Every structure is written in C-alpha cells, then in structure tokens.
Amino acid sequence: MTVGEEGKNAARRDPAPASGRAVGRDPRRWVILAAVCVALMVIVVDNTVLHVALPTIEDDLGAGPAQLQATVNSYVVVFAGLLVAAGLITDRYGRRRAVVIGLGILVLTSVVAACAPSAPWLIGARTVMGVGAALVMPGTLAILVHTFDAEERVKAFAVWSAVGSAAMAAGPLVGGVLVDRWGWPGIFVINAVLAALAIVLIVRLVPESRDRQHRAVDGAGAAAMTLAMGSFVAAIILAPDHGPLSPQVLGALCLTLLGAAVFGIRQRGAASPMIDTGLYRDRTFVGASAAVAVLAIGTGSVLFVLTQHLQHVKGYSPVEAGLAIVPLAAGVVLGSPIGARLPARIGARWAIVTGFLVTAAGFVVLALLTPTSGYALVATGLFLAGAGSGLASPAVHSTVLGAVPPDRAGMGSALNDTHQQLGIALGVAVLGSVVTTAYHRFADPELGVRPGTSLGNTLSGLSPDHGRLIDAAHTAFTRSQSLAMLICAAFALLGAAIAWRTLTRDHRAAPRE
Template sequence: MNTRDPRRWLILVVLCLSTLVLVIDNMVLTVAIPPMAADLGADVQDIQWILDSYILVFAALLLTAGSLSDRYGRRRAMIVGLALFGGASLVATFATEPVQLIAARAVMGLGGALIMPSTLSILITVFDDTERRKAMAAWSAVATLGLVGGPVLGGALIAWFWWGAVFLINVPIAVLAIIAAVVLMPESKGPRTKPDPLGAILSAAGMTALVWTLIELPHGLSWPSLAVAVACLAVFVIWELRTPHPMVPLTLFRNRAFSGASFSLTLVQIGNGGLLLVLTQFLQYVLGYSPTQAGLAFVPMALASLTFNTLGATLGKRIGNRFMVGGGLGVMAAGFGLLAGLSAEAGGVMTAVALFVLGAGGGLAMPAAISALMGTIPPAHAGVGSALNSTIQQMGAALGIAALGSVVSSGFTAGMPAGATEQARRSIGDALALGEPAIADAARQAFTSAMSSAFTISAGGVVAAAVLALIVMRDRSDDTPVDAAKPLAAAEV
C-alpha cells in the first residue's frame, strides 16, 4: 500500500490478541483434561472427541474460510470468527455433559478457521514491505508466547478456580478484540469472483478425512479415511487447476520462496508437533515435576524466541530470508539434538539449555520463513494464501503428533522388561501407577530412550527443512507476488 495506516501498530495489537486467544485455548486444554473428565464423567472416547472436534472443523474449513474472507472482507470474517469463538467458549465454560462440550469445541473450530487466516492476511495488507518483517516477528513472538504460556496459565486457572475457567478466559479477550477491530481496523477484501462451491466441498471433505487419518494413526492406519482423503484432495487439485475461478490459487507453489518456505515449515512442524506431548511427560513422570513446574520449564524457550525474533527481524533485512531460515533451522536442529540426549541424571538444567537453543533457532527462522511466504501472496488472495500456509503447518503438526507419538509409544513398549504386565507396557503413567519401584525405574528408562529416538527424528526433519530452504528458496529478488491469474504450466505442477 502506498500510504501507511497511522493506526497500523494498534491494529497489530488486535491481530496478535486474536491469534493469542486461539493458541492459548489449545494449550490450556491439555492441563484441564483430568479434572474436566472427572467432573463431566467423560470416558476415553469422549475426551478424544473433545480434543478432536476442534481440529477436525478447524482444518476442514480453513481454506474455505480464507477464501470467504477474501471475498466478503477480512475484518468481517475475523469479527464473526471471534464472536463464534467467544460465544462457544462461554457455552463450554458451563457445559454439564460431554456432548455439550464437544459441540462447543466444534463451533470454536469454526471460529478459529475464520480468525487465523484473517489475522495474517490483514497484517500483510496493513504493513508495507519495509515494516512487514517487524510485524511478522511480533506476531510470531506472541504466538510462541501463547504456546509456551498456555500450560502455565491453564495450571494456574485450574488451581485457583475450576476447569471451566480455561474457556471463560477466552470471552473477555474475544470481546476486547472485536471492539478494537471495529474501532481501529480498516476493511480489506479481494476482487469479487465467482464462488467455487465444488472446491469448498472437496477441500472440506478431503481435509477432514486426512486429519482423521492422522489422529487415528497411533492406533493403526485407517484405510477408508485415507482413501477418501487421497481421492477428494486429488480431485480438488485437478479441479482447482482447471476451473477459471479457483478457490485456492495453486499457482502460488510456482514461486520458489512460497514453496520452499511452505515445505520447510511443514517439516519443522512435524518435529515441533510432538514436542509438548513428549517433553511434558518426561518432565512430570521422569523428573517428577508438577504440571505447573512442567509449564514453567518452557519459559527459557519463550524468552529465547522473543529475544531472537527481534534479532531475526533485524538480520533478515541484511542477509535475506533464505540464509535466515537455513541458519535458524540449523540452530533448531541442535536444540532437538540436545533434547535427544536428555536423561534423568541431566535434570532440569540441560532441559532449559536445550529449550533455549530450540527457541533461539525458532526465533531466527520462523519470522523469516513466514515473511518470505506471505510476501509472495498477491493482495487479492491474502486470505486464502494465509489459510493455505496455516493448513500446511497444521498438517505437519498433526503428522508430527501422530508419528512421534507412535515412536514413543512403540519404543516404550519395546523397552520395558519381559516380565512387565500389560498395564505397565501401555504407558509410563500406567506403569508408575502400579507403585512398584523396579517397574517404575524400568519405565523411566524405557520412556527416556523412546523420547531420545523421537527427538533424533525431529532433529533430522529440521535439518532436512534447512537444506530444503537453502536449495529451493531464493533471496529477496524472489519475494514478489505471484500472478494468480496466470495458468500453471504442466511442468510446474
């Protein structure tokens, strides 16, 4: 844009607030499950649906929501999303049975699908090239802060109040963000084009089936859902390449900065996906931390990320996105390598060092990767372009949780002594619940060994992401928006 909006930094605060409410909600829920399940009488299947109903709806509608925001207005989409998210959070707060909470979580997923692409798309339309990197760094830092601070906040809310407080906290944040958006934020939208209902149906069906396949992967591959996912997404790609008014401009992948950053972020998210899932168990079951202490253990990662986000935004202007992404991912890989070497004897100091290194690498790499990716998206497709970015990362995170969870689970079972009971082999929590010192020691050793394998795989994935970024991405000369109207050549598909 030619004229800078004088309220752009206040608008950034609103965008960060909107993103923060999504990130914190997902993270605080992880510590609220035990008291919530006990109060509602939820069984294992109910708990799975409470967790999965959100991600299924969110992933299924993300691309459609991004396309709608481009068509009908990004501010409008964000406000509607915040209203749905806040209202559903209020319902979830006072749920008295599992089905009510599952329904509320599904509506929250719809709200999140409208919020997430709108925040990034508004950001890239409000800030010009000279300030966009700083804005991206601030947005990324807030997202990281929510990711790390969520479990700490959740533990505090449950200790002081009750499990419903983890949902109630969303309501005032959503209301404040809505008021600020109405007062401060200009509306922006792309050109009105014909809707693509077939594309919306195919993407929703394909993404739902794919996410469900990933969710069920630790329990075995679901061939029917995988077949539906492959079929729907293959037809979706073919249709989007042929229709004159595609919902998703797949021509974006023709740009090396977009494709390189996208697939690098996917590999990184595969490694990051299982981080909290695995490490929080190590901290509590092996090192003996309380839930609140386990949350506080991630503070070094948050501090490093916040510090190096600022440094990354400054250095990125001098050395370009490609080397910032490659170098930052190299530091992240070193952090995962340190995590792979953790043991019960190493204690919390080594954990803090490893997480600090991991946060520093993420602070250097992630703003540059997102800046390179979003800088290639034409303003007309800012909403669906940012939704495409979010969808790719969500798939990477879901795959990481499923794959690394399976590695830890199978490694733990294999590492337990032959004489251990079936209950002791199920999980480290089940093994410790038996109260037998010999079994407990064996379980801690087996879990630590399995965790080491998982983080070694994560380190390898991040190294692959760094190499991919250095090879595929170009420097600033490639950060030009793609002409989404230009057909994609066969050789480029």
C-alpha cells in the same frame, strides 16, 4: 530493486480505496497491529494451553492416548482444512467481519468445552473451535498486509510472529495456573474472555478491507479438503491401537482418497478455483511453504510429548510444568527481533536455515533426557528450539506472503497457515503414535503395557510400593521420548535443506506485483 523501493512502487500501483489499502502509512497502524495480535493470541493459546491440561483431562474424563491426540488434532485439522476457504471468505466478505465472526464462534465453543462431561463432547467442541480459528487466522495476516507498506511489513510480521510464538510457549504456563486453580475447564473460560476482548478491539480499531475481484467460495471443496486431512491424521492416530491394516485405519485412508478426489474434481471444474495453483509454480513460495510445514511437524508436537515427561516422570504439578516451559517463550522473544533484521543483512535463505539449525540443536538436546536428568537440560533444549523459531519466522512469513499478489493476501496467508497447521496436526499424530508404539515396545513385560496404553494409564495402576516398576515405566517413556525428539530434529534439518535448495542465494522478502 530493494524492499523499500518495491514497497513504494506497490503502494503507487495499488492506491484504490476499494481494496482497503490506504494511500501512505496509516497513523493507527501500530494500534491496529496490537488489536490483531490479541486476536492471534486467542487462537494460539486455544491450542497450546491445552497441552499442560492433558494429564488432568486424561484422569478426569478417562481419555486414552488416541482421545488425547484427537482432542488436540480435532481443532488443528479443521483449522487447517478450512483455512483456504476461510481465506477466500475474508477476501470476499471482509477481513474484519470474518475475524469478528470467528472470534464469536470461539467464545461460544469455549464455553461449551468448559462444560464437557466426556472426552467425545470435548473433542466435538474442539472441532467447532477449529471453524472459528480458521476464520480468524487468515484475516490477521491479511489485515497487516493491507495496513503496512513493504518497508515496515517485515517488522510487523516479526511482532506478529513473536506474539504468536510467545503465546504458544506461554500457553502451558497459563494453563498450569488455571488447571491448579479451577481444573481443566479453566483453560477454556480464559479463552472465551480473551476472544470477547479481541472482538471489542477489532471492531473499534481495524478498518474493513476486501478483494476487489470477489472470488467465489467453494464450500463443498473445503469440506472435501477437511475430510481428506482429518481422515489421514485419524489413520495415523488409530494405527498404534488397531494396527496399520485394521478396518478402522484402512477405512480412514479410503476417506482420505475420497476427499482428495472430490477436492481435485471440484478444483478442475471450478470457474474460480479455491487454490491458485500458479503459486505452486513459484519456487520461492513452494520452498518456504514446504520448509515451514516440515519444521512444524517437530515444533508442533514437542509440547504434547514433553508435558507428559514433566508431569508423569518428573512429578511436576501443572503450574510447575508450565513454568518449566518458559525458556521456549524466552527463546522466541529474544530470537524474533534478531530474526526481523536478518533477511535484510544475510538474505531470507540464510535467516531461515540458521533458525532451523538452531531449532534442530534444541531437539537434539531434549533427546538426551533421562528420568534422572536435571531441569537445566530441559531449559537449554527449549530455549534453543524457541530461539530458532524466532530467528526463522519473520523471514518465512515475509517470503511466503511476498510471493502472493496483495489482492490475494487472505488466500495467501491461508495457504501459509494451512501448511503450518497441517504440519502441526501430522506432528501430534505421528510423534504421538511413535511415542505410544515405542513405549509399548520398550516397556518391561511385568508392566503389562498393552498397545495404545499411555504412561499415565500405567502409573495409575501402580502403588508407591512398586518402585522398580515405576522406574521401568519412566525409563521406557523417556526412551520413547528421545526417539521422538530425534525425529523432530530430523524434520528441522530437512526443512533447512529444503530452504537452502529452493530459495535463491541473495533472496530478499519482497511483495510480488
């Protein structure tokens, strides 16, 4: 059965107004898509706009490498940990309502973050931002599932992916302009403005939809899941500073096991479990989900590392660093329209594998960077990484959500986002820790680099007269960065291998009954 035929049959099988799906095509569907994309931009920009501001935050708030990683990951971990519960909330209480409430939380916490007097304050604000983002994200995809039929859904997902990926790549440019003009608090002010605009558009344009079965929401289970994820990421971040067998790391791992155990117990005893484990018996769902999670480990951390290279090694200003990352956005924008057509022509498996291979090539190019490398190498690597993401994203999202029944669209999109966000959090933790540890190992002894010391910390203690030591610090960092980029490439190749092994040869993304 073709995608179009299955979509028409699905529409006939699920015509009930109670589900929130309209019979036939909604004449406002493309305007609704635009409103949803604005909401998506808010949560994506909220994360990526931060990267170019990290060196400034490091200087202004005296934050060390672990605190910088925590500033990024506090948002991502809470986001990932609450996504499944948030998906159930959107299914039960209404997708539009959940998105509006989540955006409201983002408005308030962005204002609080802009006023942060210290790194712990900023980390706390970012943590609560993750709650708001978790409420918004599942609703955006679920709204599209209930607005577009199967024939147009891949196109809608392609637009959704392109906007999200372009916002991810453009965030550093916007952040650079704002940091230069208003300092790092400006990145949170613009986020509050965008979130307020998105609230107005969603309220005026998007119809309400919900799950007819009204499944229960397990708050304790969601908290346990978030505890497990957050503690595991914290253990990775703390290891370079304190050692892998330190009380801090071992304590975090114990909390990880405790959270996982509590979540497992509640899942087994629940009349309506948070996660539909039956989805994990679906080879297509598992394969595509695992592939995108593995890829996200690399793609989610590349800007965290590269912005430090651009500003500390190459001496770029925040605006210049943001401009330097534009090729990533260009690759995504040019790759996404092609990626939207690839599943119908060569199958989802080949579309995903092709995109992942292109992304891996981009990471290999970035691994060639040295302190004296020209910008052309940076631009080429970023463009390839972005193009690969654009080629693969439409097929990945369509494949994952095509394995989920329409009434569980919120839960399905939440699981899809959870896998991706957990990959990003692990990427920032793992790759950030790799760079920190390797920098300590590669550094010239005269630099006196201690465990947990960043390149920014080292340079702040050197004067322009210490030219040889500055060059040595730059060399140690770029060697560390190259190791991290090769690991990113390895994860992209692993994702391609997973997709190749798990998806059927002629698979086409189609909704499941």
